[in-house]
Amino acid sequence: MKKIIFIPGLLGNEALWQPLLHEFKNNYDIQILNVSTCEDIGKFAQQYSLTIQQDVILIGFSMGAWIALSMYFGMAKYCNKLILISSAPGHLKHSTKELFSGYIQQITQGEFETFINKDYEVDVSPENKTNPHLKRQLCAMMRKEGPQVAIKQLKALMHCENQFNRLNEVSCPTLLIRGEKDKNINIQRQALMLAEIPKAEIRIIPNSAHYVPLENPEILASVMENWLEGS
Numbered sequence: 001m002k003k004i005i006f007i008p009g010l011l012g013n014e015a016l017w018q019p020l021l022h023e024f025k026n027n028y029d030i031q032i033l034n035v036s037t038c039e040d041i042g043k044f045a046q047q048y049s050l051t052i053q054q055d056v057i058l059i060g061f062s063m064g065a066w067i068a069l070s071m072y073f074g075m076a077k078y079c080n081k082l083i084l085i086s087s088a089p090g091h092l093k094h095s096t097k098e099l100f101s102g103y104i105q106q107i108t109q110g111e112f113e114t115f116i117n118k119d120y121e122v123d124v125s126p127e128n129k130t131n132p133h134l135k136r137q138l139c140a141m142m143r144k145e146g147p148q149v150a151i152k153q154l155k156a157l158m159h160c161e162n163q164f165n166r167l168n169e170v171s172c173p174t175l176l177i178r179g180e181k182d183k184n185i186n187i188q189r190q191a192l193m194l195a196e197i198p199k200a201e202i203r204i205i206p207n208s209a210h211y212v213p214l215e216n217p218e219i220l221a222s223v224m225e226n227w228l229e230g231s
Helices: 014-024 041-049 063-074 094-108 112-123 132-145 147-158 187-196 217-230
Strands: 002-007 028-032 056-061 079-085 174-179 200-205
Touching: 002 063, 014 028, 014 132, 014 217, 041 063, 041 147, 056 063, 063 079, 063 147, 079 217, 094 112, 094 147, 112 132, 112 147, 132 147, 174 187, 174 217, 187 200, 200 217
Parallel strands: 002 028, 002 056, 056 079, 079 174, 174 200
Antiparallel strands: none
């Protein structure tokens, strides 16, 4: 049975992938990486790369895509396929670093609830914002991880030294996915990745913004399954 490693992003855990798992668990050996201890993306990725001694499929969401791509360069011979969701790993713009710095200050001042509520407003598509179940689900996941994990992970993103300049060396089939209404993703960077990774493809998921796995899990699962079976 093929193995999939799901890698969540900032303040993410197994809850992010739960809506997808019933689609995959019968056909794949599933592992969900715990990223709550990640304070250095390069070192974290290297640590886990060294434990992998079998063929795997890496699926990373947001910050998890940074980790997945970093892991790839440490275990390329074992990585059969790569899926990067809601992310374009690479150099952070100065404005993005300033934004993250502001988030850290806000959380440090005890305004974690303000942070997660704003994240919901910004990163969920307009048609999904009024879904009370989605809001409970997403905010509960973030609260479970907590403010200290948020600060640690934001700093990890800000200080990531890997600029992912060796994209032409990614030899496995790679799928880039983004939500149709994701305002935060660096589309220019994603276009560059699509051009430089030899076997890269892209899919746009409708009726979703950043949190594609929670906003439109059925379509996402279908897109990923079809690609995994056909690529």
